[in-house]
Amino acid sequence: MKRYFLDLFIGGKSLVDGLVVTTKALFQPIVTVQYPREEIDITPNFRGHIDLVLDPEKNTFRCIACGMCQRSCPSECIQIEGKKVEGKKKKTLGLFALDFTKCSLCGTCVEVCPTQALEFSKEYNLADFSKEAFHYDILKRLEERII
Amino acid sequence: METISTLPPELIRMVIAVIIIISFIFLNAIMMGYLERKIAGHVQRRLGPMEVGFHGILQLVVDGVKLVAKELLIPINVDRTFFRLAPILSFTPVILPLLVIPFSEKLQARDLNLGLLFIVSMTSVNVMAILVGGWGSNNKYSMFGAMRAVAQSIAYEIPILLSMLAIILMTNTLSLKEIVGAQQKIWFVLLQPLAFIIYVISGIAETNRAPFDLPEAESELTAGFHTEYSGIGFSLFFLGEYTNMFTVASVATVLFLGGWHGPSLPYGEYLGIVWFFLKVYFLLFFMIMIRWTYPRVRFDQLLNFAWKYLVPFSLVNILITAVVVKL
Numbered sequence: 001m002k003r004y005f006l007d008l009f010i011g012g013k014s015l016v017d018g019l020v021v022t023t024k025a026l027f028q029p030i031v032t033v034q035y036p037r038e039e040i041d042i043t044p045n046f047r048g049h050i051d052l053v054l055d056p057e058k059n060t061f062r063c064i065a066c067g068m069c070q071r072s073c074p075s076e077c078i079q080i081e082g083k084k085v086e087g088k089k090k091k092t093l094g095l096f097a098l099d100f101t102k103c104s105l106c107g108t109c110v111e112v113c114p115t116q117a118l119e120f121s122k123e124y125n126l127a128d129f130s131k132e133a134f135h136y137d138i139l140k141r142l143e144e145r146i147i
Numbered sequence: 148m149e150t151i152s153t154l155p156p157e158l159i160r161m162v163i164a165v166i167i168i169i170s171f172i173f174l175n176a177i178m179m180g181y182l183e184r185k186i187a188g189h190v191q192r193r194l195g196p197m198e199v200g201f202h203g204i205l206q207l208v209v210d211g212v213k214l215v216a217k218e219l220l221i222p223i224n225v226d227r228t229f230f231r232l233a234p235i236l237s238f239t240p241v242i243l244p245l246l247v248i249p250f251s252e253k254l255q256a257r258d259l260n261l262g263l264l265f266i267v268s269m270t271s272v273n274v275m276a277i278l279v280g281g282w283g284s285n286n287k288y289s290m291f292g293a294m295r296a297v298a299q300s301i302a303y304e305i306p307i308l309l310s311m312l313a314i315i316l317m318t319n320t321l322s323l324k325e326i327v328g329a330q331q332k333i334w335f336v337l338l339q340p341l342a343f344i345i346y347v348i349s350g351i352a353e354t355n356r357a358p359f360d361l362p363e364a365e366s367e368l369t370a371g372f373h374t375e376y377s378g379i380g381f382s383l384f385f386l387g388e389y390t391n392m393f394t395v396a397s398v399a400t401v402l403f404l405g406g407w408h409g410p411s412l413p414y415g416e417y418l419g420i421v422w423f424f425l426k427v428y429f430l431l432f433f434m435i436m437i438r439w440t441y442p443r444v445r446f447d448q449l450l451n452f453a454w455k456y457l458v459p460f461s462l463v464n465i466l467i468t469a470v471v472v473k474l
Contacts, residue, residue, distance in 0.1 A: 008456065015441070022190045022440040032193045 047105045048121040049098060050078075052142040061142055062117035065093045069109035069118060077102040078109060093139060100126075100134040161246075164256035168245045173211075176389040180207040183435050190439045217378035222285075225375065229283025234376065234383035237276035241390040243269045248397045249324045251407040251419030262323040263311060266398060270353065273391055274300040277355075277362060280384070281372035292371025295446065296355060296362035302453035303352040303359075309461035310342040310349070313468045314402045327406030334405040341464045343403045345457055350395035351434055352453070354388060358441040359449060396430040397423075404430075 033040055052061045065082035083094030110118045128134065181196070181204065188195025196203030221230060247262040249255040259265050274296055281293020315321060317338070318329045336343045352359040363371035373384045400406055404426045407419025444452070 004455075018440045019436065022436060025192055026186070026189050026436075028192060030189070030192050030194055034194065034197065 042122045042124065046120065046122055046124070047107065048123040049100045049103060049105075049136060050109060050118050050138065051121040052096065052138055053117050053119050054142060054145055059146060061093060061139075062115045063093045063096065063113075064115055064117075065091050066114065068112050068114060072108045072112045074106060074108065075102045075104055096138040098136045098138050100136055101131055161256060164246060165242070168242055168256070171245075172242065172386060172390050172393075175393050176386045177207040177211065179389045179392065179431065179435075180210070180385075182432070183438075186432070186435050187439050190436070211382070214382040215379055219378045219380055220375075222375055224285045226283040226285060229279050230375070231380075233276050233280030233283055234380045234387075236279055237273060237387040238383040240269045240272035240276075241387050241394065244394045245390075245397075247323060248394075248401065249327055249406060250423050252324075252416035254417060254420055255324060258322060258324045260320070260322045263315070263321045263326070263398075263402075266323075266394065267308065267311070270391060270394060271300065271304060273387060276384075276387070277372045280376070281362075284372070284375040286375055288368040288370075289372050289374050292362040292368050292374075296372065298446075299352060299355070299359065299361060299449060302450055303349040303457070306345050306453060306457035306461045307349040307353060309458070309465055310339075310346040311402060313339055313342040313461070313465050316465065316468050316472055323401050323406075327401055327408070330405040330408060334403065334408070336403040336405075339403065339464070339468070341460060342468075343399070345461050345464070346399055346403065347430075347433075349453075349457060350399060351437060352449070354391045354395055354434075356388075356392065356434060357438040358444050360438075360443060361446055361449060392431060392434060393427065396427045396434070399430055400426040 052063060054060075055062045065080055067080050067082075070076075070078045070080045077099040079095065079097040079099075080093070081095040082091030085092050105120075107120070110120065126134075184206070185195040185203075194202075196206040199205040199209050221227060244266040246256040247259045247265055249258070277296040278293045281289040281291075281296070284290070314326065314335055317335070318326050320326060320329075355362050361371075362368075363373065368374070373381055376384065400423060407423045409419070409422030409425075412418040412421065
C-alpha cells in the first residue's frame, strides 16, 4: 500500500518536472538557422578549394610562379604558367588553373608554398551539372577580388 | 421565401447551427494543426512551419488542399464497404456533440436535458470507426491498432464516466446549460480537483493522443488503424481526432471550468463565448504540451494505470462526493 502511493507521488512529480522542462524550452530562443535565408560563419579550419592570397600591401597576389605547388601536388590537378612582362626581370604568374574534380584537399600545395601565396577558400555551395564547371581559374578569381 | 416561412423555425435553427458547426470543425482542425506544429517546433527550439504565408500561417490550408486533391487509394484485399465506411463513421458522430454544448448563455443549438449522456454516447462511436477501419484494412498493423484502441477505450471510458458522475451528483442534472448555470459562484474544478485531473487524463486517452497514442504508434505500427488510408480518407480521421479533442476540452470547460462564466462583458449572454473559447483553447494547448513532453506508455502500463489508479480513485471520489452531498 505504501508502495502504491509512493509510485503515484514519484510518477506525478516526474510528470511535473517534464512539463517544466518543455515549458521553459517553449520560451527560450530557437537554435536552428533558416538556411537559405540565413547562413552561419564557416569554421576557420574549413578546407574549400585553394585560392590565391590577396596581399593587402601590394594589392595583388604573392605568387612568384615557382611551380612548387604544381610539382608537389599528388593528383596533378594544378597547372601554372609564368609569363614575361616587359621591364621586369622575373617571370610573373600568367595562369593558375585548378582541376577540382581531382583535388583531394590534402593541402600539400598550401604547405609547400615559399611565399604563403595559397589559402583554403570557404566555398561550400558547390554543385553543378558539368565536370568543366569545376575547372577553376584561380588567377581570375583573384583578379575579381582586387577591384 | 415562402417555403422557408412554412418550415418550422426549429428546423431552420438546426440547419444553421449544423452549417456553422461543420465550418467551425474545419477551421478548428486547421488552427489545431498549425498550433501543434508551431508548439512542437518551439518546444524543440525550432521554428516550425515558416514558408507559406506569414510565419507559415497558411501551411495547413495548403496541406488540406493537397490531401483533398490526392487519390483515394483502395488496396486490393480490403473489405471495401468497411474501408469506405470507417472515415465517414469517424467524422459524422463528432459533429453531433457540438450541437448540445452551450458556447454561451444563448449560443446553443439545442439544450437537451440528457446532454451529457448524448455527448458520451456520441464520442464513443469514434472507437467503432477505428475498429471498422482497422478490420477493413486487412492489414496486421491496422488490426493491432484497432484492437488497442478498443481495449484502451473500454478502460478509459469508465474513469471518464465516473468523474462526470461526481459532477452530476452535485448538480442533479444532465443538462449542460444547467451544469454551467450551477457554477455561477464557484467553478467545480475547485470543488472537484481530483475528478478534473482524472477527466483530463482519461480525456487525452479517449482521443488517442500521446502519451496514450497506442492505436497509431508510428514507431511500432507504422500508423496503426489509418495505415492504408490516403487523401480524404486520412483527412477525415484527422478531422475527427481534432474535433474529438475540442469536444473533450469543451466538456471539461462545461463541467469544471465554469463554461461561459468570466469577468462580465457587454452582451454577456452572447459574448460569454469568448471566455468559453479561451478556456477550451487553454486546455487544448495543455494537451499539445503534454504530447510533446511525454514518451508513449507501454500497453500494460496504459491498462494498469486505468484499472489500478484512475478507477479506484474516481470511485473513492464519488463516495466522498455522495456523502458530502447527502450531508
